[in-house]
Amino acid sequence: MLLSRKRPSPSSRRRPLKWAVLLLWVVITVLAVPAAGRLPDVVEGKSSAELPRGAQSTEVEKLAARFPGGELAPGIVVYVRASGVTAADRAKAEADRRALAPVAAGTIAPPRPSGDGRALMLAIPLADDDSLSDRAEKVRDQSRRAVPDGLEVRLTGPAGGALDVGDAFEHVDKALLIITILLVTAVLLVTYRSPVLWLLPVVNAAIALQVTNAVVYLLGKHAGLYVADGMSAILNALVFGISTDYALLLLARYREELRRHPDRHKAMAVALRRAAAPVAASAATVSLGLLCLLAADMGFNYALGPIGAIGVLGGLVVVMTLLPALLVILGRWIFWPRIPRYGDVPSGRGPWDRIGRRVAARPRLVWVGGMAVLGALAAGTLGIDTGLDRAHFLTDTPSSTIGERLLTEHYPGGQGRPLQAVTGDARAADAIRNSPGVARVENPRPSSDGRLTRFDVVLDAPPDSAAAADAVRRLRADVPNAAFGSSTAGKLDLADAQAHDRRVVIPLVLGVVLVVLIALLRALVAPLLVVGTVVASYFAALGAAWLLFRHVFGFPALDAQVALMGFLFMVALGVDYNLFLVSRIREEAARHGHRAGVLRGLGVTGGVISSAGLVLAATFGVLGVMPITMMVQIGVLVSLGVLLDTFFVRSVIVPALALDAGPRFWWPARRSAAEPEEGGDARTGPPPPATPAGRDRARG
Template sequence: MSARPRPPAGRHPRALRSLATVPGGRRGKWLVLAAWLLIVMALGPLAGKLGEVEDSSANAFLPGKAESAQVNTELEKFRGQDEIIPAVAVYSRDDARTTRADAAKAGADRTALASLVPEGQKIAGPLPSDDGKALMLVVPLTTGSDDFTADLEKVRDVAAADAPSGLDVAVGGPAGSLIDSIEVFGDLDTTLMLATGAVVTVLLLITYRSPVLWLFPALSVGFAAVLTQVVTYLLAKYASLPVDPQSAGILMVLVFGVGTDYALLLIARYREELHRHEDRHEAMRLALRRSGPAVIASAGTIAIGLACLALADINSSRSLGLVGAVGVVCALLAMITVLPALLAVTGRWVFWPFVPRYGTEPRAARTVWARIGGLLQRRPRWSWLMTVGVTAVLALSATGLTMGLTNEEMYQDKPESVVAQEKLSAHYPSGSSDPVTVVVRTAARDEVRQAASAVDGVESVRPEDRTADGRLTTLSVVLDDAPDSEAAKKAVDRLRDAVHQVEDADALVGGTTAELLDTRRAAQSDLRTVIPVVLAVVLLVLIALLRSLVAPLLLLATVVLSFFGALGASHLIFTQLLDFPAMDNSLPLMGFVFLVALGIDYNIFLMTRVREEAALHDHTKGVLSGLASTGGVITSAGIVLAATFAVIATMPLVSMAQLGVLVGIGVLLDTFVVRTVLVPSLALDVGARVWWPSRLGQAPTTVDVRPAKEREPEKV
């Protein structure tokens, strides 16, 4: 069948045509570059202020409506502007009782640290353990000091200095845990940006094998990163956009990865058009018009999918979703404006040494992707059934997941606060270093205290503090078990049941154990709420883009299957290679949203090209030509995106490392399995009916019966 003429540019939406003429125009390119330079010069200083609007409080990572979050809010009434957070120093001997010298050391430390204690507070201890093998010193610190971090470091320095031989000393407690957490996130934004930038640069050099071309997508992504930080800062400051250190760090990875993907797609199409058109401005305008719908649909799908996380109850999930959506939109704006303008200014020579010459073929006809297409065409049903089977086997590995990380399991490298908690758990009632906090009306304090003391799993209850007006009182409840243990969480449930029954007490139960419990339950609820919405939104976008009902359903099914395959493969890596004992509670939801949004990305790139080619030829050749023409660029894009998320896997926080591994594996599955084999073989097996009910769905599917050597599709 002879090929029909390529559809004229006028078939694309008028707004897109107008947009395409600006960055690729002879004068428009200069206007675009001037506008970007003015934006960066005027607003660039705001990019460095993003850290000022980041919320690193406990509530930033908790469910918004959780009882433990309400406790944190109520505690502000007790603290005023200054919060009292205790540091706990534990002095221990593993195989012997502590000595008089050990007690003298702890006593001397108490005297040396007295100057750090705020007015009205005092150091507790040294408190000996029941087994006689440990001493505990509780040092109250205030966030109102000139340098809370320096105070904690002084406690650690004093405790570690001149310790008797054989005495182990570690400082933890709430203050130690807070500072260790801050140190993890302290340079996270910069570290992730530099590491991701280095990875993207290396991969662009490998992809283009040009000493010049890689600079243009890298520079464009840099513009996108600045714009993203500025917009995020302004929205956080003036529109209450939630931003926490974790979402701010992952934001840069997402912008670099997605932005580079769009750059690869646009440059690949621009290279094709340079072979067909002598005028580089015309080539760029056509490249934008023909790749623009897929890029915009991809960015829209990712942004809308991430924005669905606004429905989540956990604040950190909401933050990551909304901040990520902002980043994707900013990356899109940069890639369809500043990148085309830069390429239009410089011309063909930037592709050196592989300069696309006008009137020559883009590539040799027989490519690896053409050969893969030929293999799939011979046995399409067998191909997709085998692919589904292999992915399903991987998915089975996800059965028996252990969810929920303890405090000791949150870090890849164990910080001092975790070491201190382990020693406290070994020698004291496990909850003594981090008791549960109960906020009650003062008038009902005694009744609540009595009810709490009778709860199974409670070791002791004592009053702590009152508000200035005397209306509220806090109770400190020490549990028998470690704060992050399942037994402690069950004890919190029993404690809540007991104190809630006290009339007119308005009792609220919070603290670390309650926060872990509330977060786990909210994560399960968010899965049931967010996932159906994400699937529905993505399906509607695909229907609008492909003008079909069958193809969107098939594509959505493939990315869901890919997610479960990635989850199973990640579980194997976590347990067999990385020795992670459990998955973070938020990982299934975050991984699902990222992988469905990013995974459908490559399906959009492939199927929009297939639809374009099917309109020119027939369905079968459209599938094969679409696979052959997009195979290289989508593979490069998938490797870049997976590599950028692999950077997150090197972070010290286990929850972030797990997200990086899961998304990286999922993207590779989408790139090499779903897009390469599963989707094309399904499209070939279903035939033109995949486009039903559009006009393409009524066209007959051409079956090429020529020998395989003669029916390899040409690269177009």
């Protein structure tokens, strides 16, 4: 009797594991949600937080701690009356000065009249810390109270700009998350035409985002991880997009295996084994690409590297553990109404099979013509203007920009945003004062130890002008014993840092992507061709996006950070879809030969990769509704690039290159056709179950 007792199958031994995995993720989620909700507490709100490492402007900010009052971000209230200021206007400015004394980080000087008698300027020194926006709001609220008729009052200066940015980001994160979920849901409903299946990728992505936010909060709170303003918007798009992509890939493979195996646990085991390599390679590509940002000088770029990598790995772990557990717990019915059953044969040939046959007819003509199209689109990059001024930082004209224009009309151009100079040489002040382009030097402040002096340097020209940039370069050359920061000096340092980051990070990203592809495919030609097509699609998307920005959105220039961010996301994420395609082609070519493998790989992966591309394009496209110009440009560029790569490069150019290259596509590895693996053809499935009992088991 003991000998006749049936031994438990491997599938039955695995079944308790799914409940343990589900319970583990319930506990993790319950613990993560409160920590994730506290992520805004560790966001670095200081205006100096994103300055480039090692620059003069950054050094000036670091030295601020040695001065009474520390780092300052003045709030400048400008009062303008076209017919000339009145006694009531002067009384209003004086009343504001007294009322704002408790908010200021030092003594507020009396209102300064303009030379033309039409304006007054009140400069309030404010501490540049995480509460800057709150204090700036108090200044704005006070300045708007009891304003005499006909007097225009605006808050500008660094504090006014910080307040405008804070207002732009207020409540935007929740709105973006809701829009992202709705768009992802719509794409999944169209893809699966199931009233329930769409929930699983969305739930997994939401949990991945909560876990990521919790980890980022804990690292920011206890390990000093820098979290910048606007980081959560990019993180939402990245985690939701990439988690859903991985979920779609696993779901597609699981659906295939359900037709080949009567037991869903066995089907999931096979699906996980075959999906693990491309999904893990994808996660490695994106996360390592993001970590290349650790070589960046820009504060925002440097911070995005580890935070983005945490998000990618969070999505990978959730999708490869929680999603399989949920799928085997729920059973085949989750695919209703199109439930995959053991022995089912896919009906007919889909659109991607037809596309593959047309590409195969003349592959060289197809890929040459395709590259010509990309080249034509990339020609649009020749007219790009780079570097947005402060007036176009937000999509709408902010109040602080209007205030700065009023200051420029009635005071020296740099009054709203003076330079800061720090020196230990008493003679430096005279050298600065006598330098061309300097209107005046004011507000000298000695350091607490008496070794340094800090000045405000007001330039003749507006801070964003070429004349102001030239004046700063002359100052740095003529007065080497002083460090210059803030305003135009900070903008120059940012531009230099962004140029450095493009020179350093872009080659690193390309190198990482190429190494991962070579390791996965065990080939050299295929990775080189794939990377080449992705780079070509990036420049094509950049050219097309610039035409939209210039002629539809009305942006005068491309933010200097967009080119690098767009390249990083498009290359790292765009390679994903080609990686999924080429790894499947490699698998099919091993069984059916190279030509058949290319066509079968395209036919099998076409639908799921297209859906994944739509999801990723939608999640990044949501950034287009933000009021921050840089975010809008990143969202539009990445969305265009993903769509172009998904529906043109991956579906047309890459298969054409693979077909034209033939087996040399896998050089130096040798590929040859082999017999189909045990279990039947991957496209048609195995023979149907022979008995009713087998069919009954397949329903599970």
